[in-house]
Amino acid sequence: MEINRRSLLAASSLAAVAPLSRARAQGQTIRLGVLTDMSGPYRDSTGPASLLMTQVAAEEFAGRGFTVEVIGADHQNKPDVGANIARQWYDQGMDAIVDVPTSSVAFAVNQIAKEKNKVFLNSGAASSDLTGSQCSPNTVHWTYDTYMLAKGTGGAIVRNGGDTWYFVTADYAFGHALQRDTSRFVEAAGGRVLGASRYPFPQTTDFSAFVLQAQASRAKVLGMANASGDTINTIKAAREFGLHRTMKLAALLMSSTDIHALGLDAGQGLLLTEAFYWDLNDRTRALSSRVRARNQDRPPSQVPAGCYGAALHYLKAVADMGAAAAKADGRAAVARMKAMPTDDDAFGPGRIREDGRKLHPVYLFEVKTPAESSGPWDYYKVAATTPAEEAFRPLAEGGCPFVHS
Incomplete structure (x- = not known):
């Protein structure tokens, strides 16, 4: 060819x-x-x-x-x-x-x-x-997809005591879906969503006001319903105002490139869900x-x-x-x-x-500490694995018009 x-x-x-x-x-x-x-x-x-x-x-x-x-x-x-x-x-x-x-x-x-x-x-x-x-x-x-991400990261955090959430959400289809799907898992597990701040995408770069609103909610978890540079900037703002000392930071969509940009000092301990990692x-x-x-x-x-x-x-x-x-x-x-x-x-x-x-299969990863990492791109350790047939929304629950039950 x-x-x-x-x-x-x-x-x-x-x-x-x-x-x-x-x-x-x-x-x-x-x-x-x-x-x-x-x-x-x-x-x-x-x-x-x-x-x-x-x-x-x-x-x-x-x-x-x-x-x-x-x-x-x-x-x-x-x-x-x-x-x-x-x-x-x-x-x-x-x-x-x-x-x-x-x-x-x-x-x-x-x-x-x-x-x-x-x-x-x-x-x-x-x-x-x-x-x-x-x-x-x-x-x-x-x-x-947002269901898989919500189940993987959101579900794990609720199981570990993170039962009150505040979301910082990108104001477009992806952010809305990720907040919606994560909220369902939080509430199904007995948790509560205390509020959310939506920000304009893609033009927002300063997340200070949004993380301060999250801090004022007194929620246990800051759910970041965004991705890539927006998630990085949200984490940086949260750490600047000390939210990481009182709230769990839930990165609902993050990749190894984002951790590379953020650095292990700021990223260590984060839980995130991915379907692929180069060192699996x-x-x-x-x-x-x-x-x-x-x-x-x-x-x-x-x-x-x-x-x-x-x-x-x-x-x-x-x-x-x-x-x-x-x-x-x-x-x-x-x-x-x-x-x-x-x-x-x-x-x-x-x-x-x-x-x-x-x-x-889908993997829940924990970001390594600087001491645990052997060098650039050695960022994750596997915290849990979800089998392929369990990781995504059941076929019968999706509402796909051409699927015959």
Whole structure:
């Protein structure tokens, strides 16, 4: 398989997205578009690394009788920008869109993929509604979701005495879903939610007022219903005002790149839930060793790892059904993905459920102290493991319209 790779970063508008060449649009070429955050708060945990890991999946699938082209674009965390890029890509022959952090953007891409009968391989967006009320037969939700994160981190903290919560929440679809799902676990366990502060996303950088409101609530737990740079800045503000001495800081979505930026002095003892960590086992370590030299000597974090796993499994389905058939019918390609067991070096064996939810084990990690760490990227120790069939919302509870009970 020949691999054509072009990285394209859409700076501000649809005009920045170059059309796919007409010559390449003919013949059996599978096109993967990585629509991600190249310039905003999620860049470090998605962005260039998501593009790279999708390229790695294409490279590892060489020799299957069709070419693969991977390109990237920046959706700027804006639903209108993301929707315009997705629509133009699909109209010009893009077969699958990959990643799409920011749930409000993902909802738009999800709908467009369904309308145009293309494929959406979601790794970066977290809202569990993508396999619930907004589920689509053209979408696979790979890495994590708000239900899984809430159950993993929120449930563990409540079991350890953190029974009153105050949330600092990003004011868009992802933050709302994460607060909603975590609140359900807190209340089901007998806890109470004392309040919440919502802040504008993505333009907020000063979280002082919000953490002071949390402190005034006298809750035992500060639930951070945000991600990446926003979570880092929330933790820094909380420590500045001494909240870590009286409240448990619950990072509901954090990755190893965030801990790297935050530092172990500030991050030690945090509990967080992830589906992937580079040092979990021999396969994850082997994958990480293959890509570190191309990723600024960094191992992949969970969202780029999800892009790798999703793209690789999609290409397996394309090979199984034939490129022409896969290009002609995105819904059929996703159905073939669901019919085939999954297996890759990031997540190991698993499966894709009828509603599009990818199932794999999930890990509750505790961030190491500086003394426990052997050096950069040695940040986690496993506190608990949730089996794949228990980690995600039960199929019957999601409300996916096309799932038959």
